[in-house]
Amino acid sequence: MPTAGPVGIRAVVFDFYGTLARMVEPLPPDHRPIFDRRGLSAQGARWGDQWTVGPAEGEEHADHSVSELDYHRWELGRLRRRARDCGVPDGELEGLVEEIDRAMKAVRLELFEDTLPVLGELRARGLLLGICSNWFWNLEDCLREVGLDGSVDVVVGSARAGARKPHPLIYRTLLERCRLPPEQVLFVGDMWAPDVLGPLTAGMRSVHLSRPDPAVLGSEPPLVDGAARIRGLGELLTLVASGAAAGPADCG
Template sequence: MGEPVGERVEAVLFDFSGTLFDDTGVLDAPALVSAAGRQGLALGPAEAEDVIRRTLRHVDSPGGFAAREGCDLSQQAHRTIWTKLIAEAGPFGPELTEAVYSCLTDPGAWSPYPDTVPVLGALRDAGVPVGVLSNIGWDIRPAFERVGALTSLRTVVLSCEHGVAKPDPALFALACERLGAEPSRVLYVGDDPVKDGAAVRVGLPVYLLPSERDASTPRGLSAVLRLAL
């Protein structure tokens, strides 16, 4: 999607969730059992699985999606909106709600796709400035640092730190400015046709990944190297 790309690409900008890091297995029963214990709750594995199922069913429902509008504009908005949705899913009490939320926003719970770190490293080694632009309500930098990829990034632009979220063109423009490249020379890589595809409104060529994804298989990021190098 977007304009053809080739030798003119000077920088690459990536989405985070579903593009570089897997978003399908963040809520994990053993992790929730541990988090609940830190809140003083004794939660068994089967109970944790049930809590996760009920939470995902509610937050991913049409009503849940609608209620999440604006959740990425600040860390406080993210916490307020998500904890309300999590609590409604049970309904769950404040301790269990906090345990689920802490798992959702734990950088250690987010795993990179197998090709994420190698591709970021290859771009860095080739001297291509790389950035990440994410609609998110918490700091994702520790997730990159944990896997040794933070040094591959020139900039990380988070909606919660700027009060504006994709598809607003202003966020794409800011990221390009921080990369030091004109939008027409920045390849944007994402997975959402609406929010990520909006980069074309600022003039960025866009490469969209398929919606189907699995944490254990490469995401198809090697194609970025063919487009950018």
Template sequence: MLFDFSGTLFRVESTESWLRAVLDETGHTLPEPELRATARSLEAVGALPGGASPVQLPAHLAGVWAVRDESAELHRAAYTGLSRQVALPDPALYDSLYERHMTPAAWSPYPDAAEVLRVLRERGIGVGVVSNIGWDLRPVFREHGLDRYVDAYVLSYEHGVQKPDPRLFSVACAALGADPRQVVMVGDSKEADGGAAALGCRVHYVDHLPVTDRPDALLPVLHLVG
């Protein structure tokens, strides 16, 4: 079984939490109304990876946005480019925000993620994580105790290919030694994760919701495999 990362097994913190953490870490302060307004602006421009998509994508970022998950450099350029549309008290904060989202503290597993992965391991079913991403998410899984259940990580930036390109799913199936026709891909994006269907994988979708609003959406996948 293959899983997407963001919005499927884990969810990133809220944009306001993200901004507050970075301001605290760097010793900056903003009046409360300004902090909340800035967080709303950052959310609107889509500055938080794993958060909301841009309401309107600037023309000068359209090219890098389309291929943002193909390398670490492109990913950083896309998201720091978006965040720079919003005024912050120190130019260094744009990179600090980007660094924050790559930390385990910025991510929370969905409530049923551990149980689902544990049961799959007990049943002897191989598990792979296939993610469009520009950084190494393995420390997030280790910090939250889920790395023990994952047999393979296939990350777009490490292969220069991003979902829905079937090649990324093919790499994942090969890493598990699995026939794609016997594999289920679980994700939150019909556009990206649906690419697995081109190989013959079954695809199961979950909603990309806050952790508190999605307590058990992963549990049904246990009925999709023997």
């Protein structure tokens, strides 16, 4: 069991993408050329933003998260329904959705420069470390690829947990894995609802990371009780040491 930190904090849990890691080139291919190569340009124009085809924030999908195979079938089924709604002929559906699925997951990531030093310092202070992310089934593989394997104690991804932040199920899963009461867990992330409001509702404290160079553009609402805001992970060390995470604070 980790030793108690200031103001009772025993664990610090991080969002993954946008908080610890960002996307770098080559970026995942756009969906339009995939449609164009198949003579489906009109259908591709109806498809819309390639990043809006996955589960929505807060969506529960526990029935589809019982295994990797079941989850992947569900992913393909979502793409298939959307493609059909866009007018893709049945004969083109399977090849198209499988290629789109691969393209969406062809993500190259790298850690922010402050990630490893901050994780190392927090571990040296005896805190339990975790990652809780809305991500594909392969979250653990991605952590290994960027060099985070062994750097955290608990990993909870939405695909396996059965729900996406800010659904309560994913936070319950996280707290069960941490084996700590929520008031002893500090959640750090860059997105307001999934990483600040959701954890607060689950009883945790939260820190909103608002980087000057965000990986994802997000809102910066006024802080609420139980939350703080930082501009880089390095500021988290001072925040945790001082106990400022117990109430509204802006370290920027």
